Amino acid sequence: MSAGTAAVAGPPPGDRLRIAQVSTPHESTPPIAYGSINRIVADLTDELVSRGHEVHLYATGDSTTRGVLHAPYPHPDPDFVNVGQDWMHALGSMRDITGFDVVHNHNLFTGQALSFLAGCRVALTTAHFFTYRDHDLMSRTGPANYVVQSRSQQHRMRHLNVVGTAQPGIRVEEYPLGRGDDGYLLVLGQIGDHKGVREAIGVARRARLPLIIAGPVPPWHQEYFERQVRPWLGPDVQYVGEVGGDVRLELLRRARGVLMLSKGPETFGLVCVEAMACGTPVVVTGRGALPEVVRHGVTGFVADTEEEQCAAVHRLQEIAPDTCRAHVEENYTVGHMTDRYETIYRALLPTAWEASAPDIGPAPRPEGAPTP
Known part of the structure; x- marks a missing residue:
């Protein structure tokens, strides 16, 4: 026993x-x-x-x-x-x-x-x-x-x-379907080196798209935030802190795409599911479970290098919001x-x-x- x-x-x-x-x-x-x-x-x-x-x-x-x-x-x-x-x-x-x-x-x-x-x-x-x-x-x-x-x-x-x-x-009915109206890229979740936040800034700047970063900074990642994130903030890269409720949902549904450029093996990737429920495609690395959650070319893209990630960002508008949401309804x-x-x-x-x-x-x- x-x-x-x-x-x-x-x-x-x-x-x-x-x-x-x-x-x-x-x-x-x-x-x-x-x-x-x-x-x-x-x-x-x-x-x-x-x-x-x-x-x-x-x-x-x-x-x-x-x-x-x-x-x-x-x-x-x-x-x-x-x-x-x-x-x-x-x-x-x-x-x-x-x-x-x-x-x-x-x-x-x-x-x-x-x-x-x-x-x-x-x-x-x-x-x-x-x-x-x-x-x-x-x-x-x-x-x-x-x-x-x-x-x-x-x-x-x-x-x-x-x-x-x-x-x-997730409770899919609580997630409003969007169309990426505001055209920005989004990083949503805990802020730390393992989440590839600094890399996401590089991709957004290279793709010439605005980036919003939202999520908590735990005490043990504060130094990373101060050295690797804060110096890069500006009109095109905003940090809005930890968000919840309707603010979180609005950020997800209005984004052109979510970047989850994890450096370590993710056990799952719930943010990807939340994004797709809002019709928002996701660009992820091929680490851990992320390729299991995101269907490459259907609900987002799996890309490991900065060049591949930039190319994926430019293809986000090929992804149909209804297809992203249906993927969640059928599986998650x-x-x-x-x-x-x-x-x-x-x-x-x-x-x-x-x-x-x-x-x-x-x-x-x-x-x-x-x-x-």
Whole structure:
């Protein structure tokens, strides 16, 4: 039986499951602005509730949910620097979980390390991010059931116990379809060297198109921002800070295209899905899962050199907005995501149930039967 799995008395699972979703303490769930992990957790929780499951969400006190909210902390730690709060959030959550069918952890390291405290039939962790240096940490938390978000991530985590793949989804109806009316390029997401922000500035300038950069600058990327981004800001390159709500949607639908020039292997690329839902094509590097999410020449372009990226930018108007949106509707909705997770939950539960059955020994031999 996997770590975090404890035998809970009761019949085998029926159609209705009792599920605990453990979010992160760094943002509210859903987040006000940036925070793809917590947005995924919020949408998954609400959709599971709508399907008749009993779902408890462990998140910060300012979160909203259709499930039952449990809040180890009233407010989030937006700077991601309070290690103690991260551990105490996981500890308070896992100790409170009793008699559940499933505990689904999204708080990668601390949640997985403490999942053995949860009273549940099966525990699993979605690895919303993963780098090669994370492998050692994840292997030291004990046996675990991991869910990945792409084929690329599954390959990189092949030495761990990966039990399924569940690509994230969005509520497409909340994303307005646009036509790239304002003609600018957009970088949307966390600002850091690994996201290729400085490279995006170079592409936009070479293509002679305006660029808007939107997203948070974490403390550990502040020096990069000051040295590699701020000096290049001007009339044609604007930094508008972290955005959310209608402002985020307007930026997406009015952009000619989104640049996601990641230098490292992305586990998925939710910003690409959000852009395509608004009819906005995406230019990405061939790193990690990005070529899985963006259909080259159909919903955007995969390009690795600056020359290729500039050429792709000049071809963005060849991409039909309706085709981008249809790609999301066919593959990356909240419904698709929830279907995948329900399948994974039910695939794990029979194994957990059989593993928890008592060992009653061999059947008794009929009287007079020969000894084997």
